[in-house]
Amino acid sequence: MKTVSSISLTLGACALLFFATPRAVMAQTDCLSCHADTTMQDGSGQNVGVDAHKFGDSIHGVLQCSQCHTTIKEYPHPDQITPVKCESCHADEAAGLVGSVHASRAEHPCTSCHGDAHSIYPKTDPKSAVYPLNVPRTCGQCHGNDAMAKKHGLNNVYPMYLDSIHGFALSNEGLLVAANCQSCHGSHHILSHTDPQSATYKANVPATCGNCHAGITADYSNGVHGKAVAAGKKGAPVCSDCHTAHAIEQPTAAAFRMQSTPICGNCHKEKFSTYRDTFHSQLGSLGGYVETARCWDCHKAHEILPASDPRSPVAPANLVKTCGRCHAGANASFVQYQPHANAHSRKLNPALYYVTLFMNLLLVSVLTFFMIHTLLWLIRSRYDQVKARAAKGGKNA
Amino acid sequence: MPDLERVADDGGAVSGMKARFFTRFTREQRYLHAVLFTAFLGLAATGLPMRFAQTPWARRFASGVGGFGAIIFFHKMFAVVLTIAFLIHLKEIFTRGVLHREKGIFWGSTSMVANWKDVKDLVGHLRWMVGLGPKPQFERYAYWEKFDYWAVFWGMLVIGFSGYAMWFAPFFARFLPGWALNAVLVVHSEEGLLAILFIFSIHFVNTHLRPDSFPMDMVVFTGVESEEEFKHKRTQEYERLAKEGKLEQRVATAPPLWLVNFSKVVGFTAIAIGLILLVLTLSAYFS
Numbered sequence: 001m002k003t004v005s006s007i008s009l010t011l012g013a014c015a016l017l018f019f020a021t022p023r024a025v026m027a028q029t030d031c032l033s034c035h036a037d038t039t040m041q042d043g044s045g046q047n048v049g050v051d052a053h054k055f056g057d058s059i060h061g062v063l064q065c066s067q068c069h070t071t072i073k074e075y076p077h078p079d080q081i082t083p084v085k086c087e088s089c090h091a092d093e094a095a096g097l098v099g100s101v102h103a104s105r106a107e108h109p110c111t112s113c114h115g116d117a118h119s120i121y122p123k124t125d126p127k128s129a130v131y132p133l134n135v136p137r138t139c140g141q142c143h144g145n146d147a148m149a150k151k152h153g154l155n156n157v158y159p160m161y162l163d164s165i166h167g168f169a170l171s172n173e174g175l176l177v178a179a180n181c182q183s184c185h186g187s188h189h190i191l192s193h194t195d196p197q198s199a200t201y202k203a204n205v206p207a208t209c210g211n212c213h214a215g216i217t218a219d220y221s222n223g224v225h226g227k228a229v230a231a232g233k234k235g236a237p238v239c240s241d242c243h244t245a246h247a248i249e250q251p252t253a254a255a256f257r258m259q260s261t262p263i264c265g266n267c268h269k270e271k272f273s274t275y276r277d278t279f280h281s282q283l284g285s286l287g288g289y290v291e292t293a294r295c296w297d298c299h300k301a302h303e304i305l306p307a308s309d310p311r312s313p314v315a316p317a318n319l320v321k322t323c324g325r326c327h328a329g330a331n332a333s334f335v336q337y338q339p340h341a342n343a344h345s346r347k348l349n350p351a352l353y354y355v356t357l358f359m360n361l362l363l364v365s366v367l368t369f370f371m372i373h374t375l376l377w378l379i380r381s382r383y384d385q386v387k388a389r390a391a392k393g394g395k396n397a
Numbered sequence: 398m399p400d401l402e403r404v405a406d407d408g409g410a411v412s413g414m415k416a417r418f419f420t421r422f423t424r425e426q427r428y429l430h431a432v433l434f435t436a437f438l439g440l441a442a443t444g445l446p447m448r449f450a451q452t453p454w455a456r457r458f459a460s461g462v463g464g465f466g467a468i469i470f471f472h473k474m475f476a477v478v479l480t481i482a483f484l485i486h487l488k489e490i491f492t493r494g495v496l497h498r499e500k501g502i503f504w505g506s507t508s509m510v511a512n513w514k515d516v517k518d519l520v521g522h523l524r525w526m527v528g529l530g531p532k533p534q535f536e537r538y539a540y541w542e543k544f545d546y547w548a549v550f551w552g553m554l555v556i557g558f559s560g561y562a563m564w565f566a567p568f569f570a571r572f573l574p575g576w577a578l579n580a581v582l583v584v585h586s587e588e589g590l591l592a593i594l595f596i597f598s599i600h601f602v603n604t605h606l607r608p609d610s611f612p613m614d615m616v617v618f619t620g621v622e623s624e625e626e627f628k629h630k631r632t633q634e635y636e637r638l639a640k641e642g643k644l645e646q647r648v649a650t651a652p653p654l655w656l657v658n659f660s661k662v663v664g665f666t667a668i669a670i671g672l673i674l675l676v677l678t679l680s681a682y683f684s
Contacts, residue, residue, distance in 0.1 A: 276451075279563065279582050285450035286459035286468060329567035336575020337566070343583060351576040352583065359587035366548075366591060370599040373541075374607075376526035381608045 028052075030075065031065045043079055054119040068117075084117065086110045096188030113138055130187070133170060135180040136161055143181075160246040177212070184208050184245075200245070203229060205238040213239075219302035226302075237267070251301070257294055258287055264295040274340040298322055298339065418621040420649040425489070430617050431663075432482045433549070438670050439475035441593050443468045445674060448586050449681035476560055483553050506536045506637065509547070515540035534632035541603055552592045559585035590678070597675040601668060613668070618660030619652035 031050075034040065038049035055061055066072055068084045087094030090110075102108040114120050114129055115138075121128035129138045136158065142148050144158025161167040161181070169178035184199060191198035199208045206226065210217030220226040220239070228236030242263050243249075249256040261284065265272025275281050275295075284292040296304075298314055305312035313322040319335035327334065341349045343356040422430075446455035446468055459468060494502035501507035518540045521533035538546070559581040562569040566578060605613045609630065616622045628635045638644040652660075 279447075282447045282450040283465040283469065286446060286456060286465040292465070327567055331567060331570060333573075333575065334567045334570035334578070336570070337578040338575070341576075341579040343579075349576065349579070351574075352579050355580040356583050356587075359583060359591075363587055363591045363594075367594055367599075370595065373523070373526075374599050374602050376523070378602065378607055380526040380528075385608045 028065055050118050054116075057121075058119045059122050060118075060120060093188045100188065100190045101192055102188075102190060112142075130182075132176050132178075132180050133174055135182055136167065136170065139181045155246070157246040160244075164246060164248040165250050166248060179212060183211070200240075202234070202238055203232075205240050209239045216302050219300075223300070223302055223304040224306060225304060235267070254287055257291070258284075260294045260296070268295075271340055274342050277341070277343060278339060280339060293326060293339070297326075416651075417624045418649045418651050419624060419627050419644075419647045420621055421616050421627075422620045424620065427617060427620050429482055429486060432478065434667055436475045436479040436482065437592075437596065438667060438674075440472060440479065440589075441597075441674050442670070443472040443475065444586075444589050445593070445678060445681075447472070448590065449678070452677075452681045452684070454677055455681075473564065476557070479553065480557060483557070506634070507538075509538055509543055511540070511543055511547075515543060535630065535634070536637075537631060537634045539631075545600055545604075548592070548595060552588055555588045556585055556592065559588070593674065593678060597671040597678075601671060605664075605668065613661065613664045615652070615657065615660050615664070618664060619656055621649045621652055 032052050035048060035050045036052045038047075038051050040047065040049040042048045060068070068086075069081060070085075070088075071078075071082045097103055097105075097108075111117050119127075121131075123130045123132075125131060126133070128134065140158035140161075143154070144156060146156050148154075149156040162171060166179040169175040170180055186199055191201075193200040193202070195201060196203070198204065206217050206220060206229065217226075221230065225236050225238075229238055243251075251257075251260075261272065261275065261281065265275075280293045284294060300313060305315075307314045307316070309315060310317060312318065320330055320332060323335050323337075324330040338349065341352050343349060343352045346353045446458050447465075449455050450459075459465060462468060462471075490502065493499040503510055504512075514536070518533045518535065521530055522540075524530035525532045562573065562578070562581045563585065570578060604610065616626075622630075635644070638647060
């Protein structure tokens with residue numbers, strides 16, 4: 001550390017020689033002769049100490065103090081000094097913040113994300129607060145806070161994210177390519193999802209996810225949902241409508257498969273209701289180690305095509321193959337089975353309608369007759385029993 | 398039956414004289430009933446969670462036993478057991494009725510086949526219940542017992558066929574029309590529900606919980622019943638046997654204590670399971 005800081009000091013000294021201007025720039029050593037005391041406080045009790053080693057190690061360690069603290073030109077300096085303006089160097093980032101959700105510099109100073117001003121590291125450095133593996137924790141300082149979430153009408157997304165497939169890959173496996181907050185939201189120019197320019201605006205979500213999931217996004221764009229969204233239909237789902245934005249689960253995991261059909265059922269209510277009547281749904285609802293057909297097992301998840309499209313797995317010509325993926329020996333007659341038959345519709349499924357009607361009538365008539373029969377019988381035999389015992393002078397029961 | 402300790406009839410006898418016992422069911426018939434109700438309880442306990450898969454109790458049960466995979470495994474296992482029991486019964490009927498030409502299997506007072514007397518008994522019984530006539534006297538099998546028998550017989554055919562059609566759907570699809578593959582689930586679950594509701598409410602009350610038998614009719618477990626019970630419940634059969642001089646052939650020993658106690662444990666367990674399943678079914682149906 002000493003070597004590094006002395007190199008920095010040397011570099012700083014060189015810079016001073018080269019860029020020496022008429023104004024008197026003080027050397028780091030001058031300032032640090034007082035401020036190296038890390039417990040140092042100003043009149044208002046604010047800590048004004050600087051860890052010289054950390055600072056020397058940081059990305060700004062080559063700079064002289066007065067390059068940021070521009071108002072300090074000589075010693076002794078005034079008690080009140082003007083705040084540092086990062087944008088004097090970082091103009092692009094500052095421009096990005098304008099109009100973003102974090103535009104207020106009072107509420108969101110640069111240091112709220114980048115950490116202590118005197119130990120800022122490049123984002124490729126694991127010590128940096130904005131190193132990919134550290135980003136969720138940095139954002140989570142605010143976005144993992146219930147009170148803050150409530151105040152701004154947001155979800156407390158940090159715990160959701162950590163439990164998601166992205167969060168798991170990032171925190172448990174240290175995958176740098178796993179999506180962190182800024183992979184989807186950007187860093188400085190973060191816009192509300194209601195802003196059409198935002199990466200998280202509904203119509204832009206497929207492109208945002210497609211930055212990593214290019215293959216899936218291409219499939220999705222070919223399917224009915226992708227085409228509808230591209231055509232400007234607001235009701236059609238984008239990635240986050242099915243997968244959620246932050247609590248994204250591994251789609252092959254039981255937990256997601258168990259709740260998958262209700263997801264499609266949110267929009268496809270009638271299809272969901274008829275599916276619910278089938279054996280596929282009954283056993284699907286119970287989970288376990290035997291899997292059952294969920295919506296996308298037949299319809300596909302992303303490249304969803306109508307049955308009229310010959311490429312669709314539910315096109316009549318493809319049914320034997322599609323059903324045969326689970327049902328060994330499926331044949332042309334077997335695939336006449338209707339996975340969405342409506343037993344309540346005489347028009348659509350007359351045979352099923354009458355079978356159901358017959359079974360219901362049988363059930364109701366048999367039970368009704370015997371309920372009455374048994375009830376009368378019970379009353380009468382109890383009456384006789386009580387009478388017989390009373391006649392014998394015994395107890396009634 | 399092992400020659401164990403006999404129960405002296407000093408507890409239940411009303412008169413001072415020693416009560417006699419009469420055989421009603423053979424050992425084979427009692428075993429068949431035991432296999433039947435064990436398989437039936439198993440099928441009901443595993444079938445109901447599938448029928449009412451959306452209810453919290455079904456899901457809790459499923460996650461407790463290892464999910465749908467375990468449920469369907471046991472459901473199929475009980476189904477095979479019941480199928481074998483059914484086939485054994487058919488074989489017995491065929492051997493006794495057709496090969497040995499035994500009388501009273503397909504026709505007559507000891508047959509399970511319904512006859513004109515059953516119609517008259519039903520009407521007469523209903524009239525008696527509302528106080529419009531005398532109580533009819535019953536033969537070996539009363540009309541509601543024949544109904545129980547044929548309900549189970551028909552139920553096993555219908556539920557069994559529809560069940561196997563689902564189990565081996567691609568095979569059955571070769572000769573069943575497409576809509577039938579949809580219909581078998583409806584038939585299977587509705588008929589199963591009817592069987593469950595009928596057995597756990599009506600059969601339980603008619604056979605076990607009604608005042609004449611309360612709390613449980615032990616005859617299907619021990620195979621024998623007391624003379625008093627025989628005379629009271631199946632007067633016509635008792636009198637016919639007495640007239641034919643065949644009553645003595647049916648005299649049996651009192652059931653051993655261990656069998657009575659064992660039967661009580663098994664019987665009450667079955668009734669308890671049945672009532673729990675009944676409550677769950679009704680709660681799922683009306684929620």
